[in-house]
Amino acid sequence: MSFDGSYSATLSPAASETFGSHVLSNSITSLTSSSASRPSSSSISKTYRQASQLFLTRRLPEALSTVLPLITPSTESSNVNGLTEPAPVARASRSTRIKVWSLYLTILNAILELDADEGKDAFGSQEWRTICKKVRDGDIWEEVVQFGYHGVEGEVDSDVVINLATLLLAHAKSQTINQKRLENYLAASSTPNLDISKQLEATRSPRLASRHRKTHSKSGADTPRDLNARVKILELYTLHVLLRNNEWDYAREFISSSAVLDEERRDAFLQALQSLQDEQLESERKEREEKQRQEEKLQKDIEEARRLRAENEARERRRLNEERAKREGTEVDYGIENTPSTPKARNKARSGSNGSALSRSSKPSSPKEKKVVARPSLTARAAMILSNLRNIIEQMSATFKANPILLMRLLAFIIGVIFMFGKRSIRERVRQILGTGWNKVKATAGMGVKVSYI
Template sequence: MTLSPTPETLSSSQLLSSSMSSLSSSTSSRQASSQISKIYRQASTLFLTRRLPESLSTILPVITPPPAEDNAEGSGEGAPIAKASRTTRIKVWSLYLTILNAVLELAPDEGKAAFGTSEFRALVNKVREGEVWEDVVRNGYGGVEGDVDADVVINLATLLLAHANTQKTNQTRLENYLAASTSPNLNIAERLQAVPKGRRSPMKSGTDTPRDLNARVKILELYTLHVLLRNNEWDYSREFITMSEVLDEERREAFLQALQSLQDEQLDAERRQREERRYQEEMLKREIEEQRRKREQEERERKLQEEKRDSRKGSEVDYGVEDSYPSSGSAKARSVKGGSAKGSRNRPQSPPPTTRSSKPQKPVRKGKVEPTLGTRAANILANLKKVLESMAGALSTNPMLLLRTLCFMVAFLVLFGRRDVRERIRRAANQGWTKVLQTAGMGVKVSYI
């Protein structure tokens, strides 16, 4: 006879099977956590010895999902880190993000030499574009944004804050996390599936324990006092701090004071930058003005030199004209001489007169014609001009000569400014004049006699 199972027997068997499955899952979870902890220690040792490529390659299998061919069941489970405990999860992700930060702090040549050009560029782009946040959520937390541990969120936000190209991605991720972690998940089936995997229940708001509260305050600090300020959203940051339910009055006041201090520092920095830019513009204008003045001075000096050369050339030309006067006079003399010769051929020859009037008609050489009175006056003026020009050139080339002349004139004026000197000179002049008169009178008497 076959016994049919009763409902009590069914319920007992189901409870036993569920207990066995939970026990096996907990045993496998402990084994996985132990293996992950071992890998974490190896990667930490490699990182501390600055062997970044080996450290990264050691920890990558823990945080990366297995390939599709290795997953026999095809359940699409996440990375092994998703089954580890909360403490192990935080340690592994923190080490991974720390390694990425050290990689991005390397010089480009050093990073390419250590990882290779393509791999180094891929790691840099993953951090700068914010893709690392998506990898952490997808591989470690099943794609649920609100399930990410607060410490991991802090490390992610800090990494993007230091190396991201823009803080827009960081702001969006933090806002999504804050919204997802504060809203309860009413899907009971998802909650029951999430607990065996080692993830915390999404029902938590992030402030259930003092540790969670401190982590949430740290996230709010990063969001309001760093990320939003990088995006130049000062008013929104102040409004968010004022309306936040996590912050108490003391912390809210501290946040607002810190925000005001940062804004004042930014305004002072902008003011200093404006002043520095204005100062540089003024210095540039001064340099341009100084160069312009130098060019004008050089141009004036050049023109002055050209005028001096032209004046010297003009004086030389005038001198040549003055020398041409005797030749013209000789030409006139030759014409007069030729006319007198023709007249003498027409008239009967007579003996040459012996009077003084016949001297100008004697043959005179070409270069020895006596200059006229105007020619002599012109020569005197030209020579006087040359003397003045030579004196001006000497004074310009030798300023000490001008200084000596001025000193002599000043000394002469000072000497004649003394009354006793003037009296002595007057007496000497009177005595000399008296002697001249006496000599002249004696001469008159002698001539008269």
């Protein structure tokens, strides 16, 4: 006995008719509410076109706000189990879904390419930092999987995966999260099936056709277009992401053991990988050579500076020694004795000379012990004065060379004096002061003469 027959036997005809009408009305109500709550494909396409037009005109904030309702689940609507409704793009066709997600990721890429000041002015500081953090930390991948594909990693469309990997490759802080996400996707998606005979058999049988549709929706690589997208994903994974993480051996092993690549593509991938590795090694070698050349140049510059400093110091010492020798020679030539430099030494010398003079004066002098000291002639005195003036000038020049600020101050003082005496009022004031002072000096001198006369 079947389940339907036993169940209908226990019900009366009126009860059976009432139950059937009740179930039918509930089904129609649920279908009507579900269809009313879902946005139509035409509205999604219209919103997509509006967002595309805004993006093409570089109105990024308006484009982002237009496309966000398509990819963000509604928090108000919920299904029978109390779960949140998925985003409207999750129920769209495959082509529309790919277009919407690709546009969203393209808008995010354009936003992150803006300058910091321009992005903050367009979106605000908080929203700008949130968008940048979501992309650079890799959270955008989880957002796409949860909102657009019911949280199933393997159901993400291959074109969307390519755009996600490219976005993270350009703006992510580290490619570790990109590598992990690509590995999860490649592990979750099944191996592509390009057997045409099985596809024809699946189209003849409804049961096989439904099973084929389920497998096709899971793998997403049963057509040549999907296979090309899978090859593109492998190219991004092996020739870009793994190389950013410095995993050259693993990339070569993955390419060699991949079942998706044929012999021709595998050889092309391995050749590209080898050329990229050679380029990296060459660039590293050039960087090392450039760094070594800069270090050698810096060392040469340091040695040259030391040599020049040593030559300057030796030249300065030679000049000082020559000046000292000239000064000592002139002092010996004109009979100038070297007097002690310190005041105490000069006092001792004076006291010693005074004591010796007193002792000599106390002793009876004899004509034999007297020494006749010849007074220097007028020419010697003039030569001595000129020598002293020259020494003073040389010392002043040495002082000015050692401290040029003194020369600048002296020049500023002279210029200030000249400028000050250039004014007539100041000259009159100075002449008046000098006249008053001279009158006082003459009065004092006259009084001194009178007193001395008295």
